[in-house]
Amino acid sequence: MRKDEAMTDPESNGPDAPRLRPVVRAMIWATVPVLLLVQLLASAGVEASSFWSQIRQLDARMARVAESRAELIAEPLWKMRYDQVTGVLNEIMHDETIAAAAVYDDTGAAIARVVARSEGPSIAEVSRPIHYSNGNMAAVQAGRIAIAYSHAALYANAGSRLVLLLVVGLLATFATLIAMRISANIFIGRPLAAMMSAIQRSKQDGRAYPAEVKSSNEFGQLARAFNAMQHTTSGALDRLGHMAGHDPLTGLPNRRSLTERLAVASRDGGRPDALVAFCFIDLDDFKGINDTFGHEAGDEFLVQISRRLRTSVEAEDWVARLGGDEFVVIRPEVSNEASAHAFAQQVLTAISEPIRLHDKQVVPRASIGLAVRRADDPELSHLPTLADIALYHAKSKAPGTVAVLDEALQRDYRRRRDLELAIPAGFAEGQFEVWYQSQVDLESQEIVGLEALIRWRHPDHGVIGPAEFLPLIERSGNNARLTRYVLTDACWALQRLAAAGRPQIRIAINLPPSELADHSLAAELRATCARFDVAPSLLELEITEGSLINNIASASQTLHRLRRLGATIALDDFGTGYSSLAHLRRFPLDKVKIDKAFISEIPDSAEDKAIVGVIASLAGTLGLTLVAEGIERAEQAEAMREMGVRFGQGYFYQRPQPLDAVLHGLEKRPAAETRVLADSPPIAPEFA
């Protein structure tokens, strides 16, 4: 891999990257020395063979010279004309290779001797007999001729030719090297460089650049294959890029495209004074559609919504799906906030047209968070966040509407964020306080119980109610912690109540829905009670209908366990939610708390009275104890008592207070413990 990187990026000469070694140079290094060596060896071989052949030729020539001289010398030697012998011998001395020559007669005496030069190196000698004959006598050996000759000239010749061959070989090698370099550059270097350049350019912007190689050789084929591959790769990259930026289901741009779009808009937006309308759309209860019609129908639903969104906006508007049931519509130019709002409303209307799913009419519902910013606003890229704030507001306060981001919403958002961030510190510094509001026996006016209500004494924002921060606690995953915090405080409060002579007063704790799924809750409750030496039967656990709906089985199990410990179970806020009668029957409930919404209009509202009456009659039938919440006036308390509601709770009796204040108030009132205890159903703990 490193090699490949080095190939594609020759500039990356990092310490780990191997240094670029051009193939042309490597080829030259691999071939030229071999060529030179072979050339030199071949030259030397040819020269050596030529040299030996010349040596042999010289030897043969000298032998011939000796023989011919022997013939010429035979007669003068035989006839003892030694001067003539010397003369004939002298004639051969013009031959430069001959160093010396001598003629000996048949007695071995030197008759003639000529020396051309003093004996040098590499002297060879040839000797031939001299035969004489004439018509009168048979051939006799008259003597012998000896010629000493030198190979030095041949050696010198061979040496100079070797030097010449070396020079020629070097020149030839040099010429070959040049030719190789040029041809390798033309046939290898250039095509490679062209492809490399195409790769470099395409690396810069991801587009396909063909390598300009015209040749028809292997490199030409390689370049064509390379170009075809680049074309294919580029198409795949384009598709990949499109997929990365678009939602495969609806074909709309996705969140990633949104980020890029906003970056582009903030970089080169239209007129600086133009306004950008950003609608953050969230479909309400899309989960229900999935659950009811199946996921395929859910997808079909999303596709239809996206089609509607696209058809309901102008060409210059921009629609995206961020995922799930979240959509975004951006109108790049609106004249003012009002027209932006009208646009959002128009989108909402378009969405809300009925859709047929499985031959059934479904009316889509959506909430829209609208944020409007000037095109040159530096916070343009934050538009999704801002619109989300508005959407949050819409969904939490008025689902199915358009919420426009304004200063108040932003403030709320900032406050929410502040609180969310401060939760860990809140726990650590004990900023959470448990206040208690008394529950009163409407007959005897005795305080029979206390509801533990959490408060957050924030160092900056003061005391904050649970309605504001409990969603934050839940979102930050601190429900269990807070529950245990309250449980511990309640047990401690029970201990103190007992100590204050009020051991019959019970304390009710609100259980968030998530806690019902926690199997360890019962055990922890028992352990905590044991720690503070209080009876679990003094604890009352308040749940909402909503928490039952989401996980019926697990909630039921948990409630049974808690009940076996002796705790009582109360259904909180009854009447506002599902108000399912089945729930009242299915779950092990002891109490039902009537929501204060039904109390506030009593006794003036006959309807509310009727509802409360029905509830009371139902509870009576089912053996459930009723508690009325939010009693603020005496006549309300009186009306409840008349309708058979046993207990009441509200500002009429006592506002939520810290425990000390509650204890202080209790001190002023006489205790009536027997009644309260009798009122409590005797449930024997199955495990103690």
Add this chain to the structure above:
Amino acid sequence: MTRFLRLLLAVGAACGVFAPAGPSLANPPAKPLEIVFINPGKTGEVFWDMVAQSMQAAGRRLDAHVEVLTSERNYRTMQELGLGVVARHDKPDFLILSNEESAAVPILEAAEAAGVKTLLLSNTLIGEDAVRLGPPRQKLKTWLGDITTDLQTAGARMANALIATARAEKWQSPDGKIHLLGIGGDEITPASIARNAGLKLAVDAAPDVVVDRLLFANWTQSEAEQVTTNYLGWASRKEIRPAGIWAGNDPMALGALRAVVAAGLVPGRDIQLVGLNWSEDALREIRAGRLLLTDGGHFLLGGWSIVLLRDYADGCDFAAVSPRVEVKTSAITRQNLDSVRDLIKTRAFGRIDFARFRAKAGRCGDYDFSLDALISSLPVPEGAAD
């Protein structure tokens, strides 16, 4: 016509029609002869000078005028001289030529055309010329014949003298043989070839004798000295005892003599040498005992040729025996040295009575040109003749 008349005149002369009364001859000479001799040698060349002198001496004795033209060893000159003579208005009776280097052949042919009678002296036709022209008086009618020397016999005589001395002195080498050195003049001229053949003839007949080498010294003394020195060195290395040196002429014998002396040998005591030519220096060395003999006397061919022509002109044709007359040479040793020494030294050939050598009547062609006959013809010691 002219030739016929001349023949008639000659026959008449031979028959003694015109012959005057002579003191010792029955038929007196008819008329004086005109004879021209083209001398191939140089002026001062001993042999040819002596040939010409003996010729002229004989002419004076036999009523013949001998004109000597010297070609100075230039054969072109020789031919020019010969052709000039043939073309003369007053043609001579006889033209004597020597066929050295075959240069006389054109002159012979021209003389035939001109009707001039010719005689070849010392060197006759050889080789292709001899084949082409045949024997005398056939194709060339005017070519009367030739007078030459028997040099082969001379060579053999010289060798035998050496062998005899060596045998007597027991000069055998360790191998038991008598070792001789031969020095020839050259290998091509008939005069040299004949002498060398004589040497070979003699040695072949003597199984106890070997000629180590026959060396050639171009007739000169210095070269003979050189080759002799070389031979003596070689012989000593071969542990050969040289017993004699045979030289083709006197100068070479004298050169060999100098080499022998230089080699520390004593001539006549350790080794013997022979030469040929009757030269004065040789005679001196013979007298000193350093040279065994010198053969020769063939310079007298000049005189003998006049004798032949005189007889021919007088009607006694030598062709009665043979147109080719071969004269034997003779050796001069210490024994006969004194008889001829003065003759040669003074060249007083006039003292020879050439008339005594003419053919006797009825015995034409029968001549005795021996040394003994010569000595006896000399007038000095009165009682020595016969």
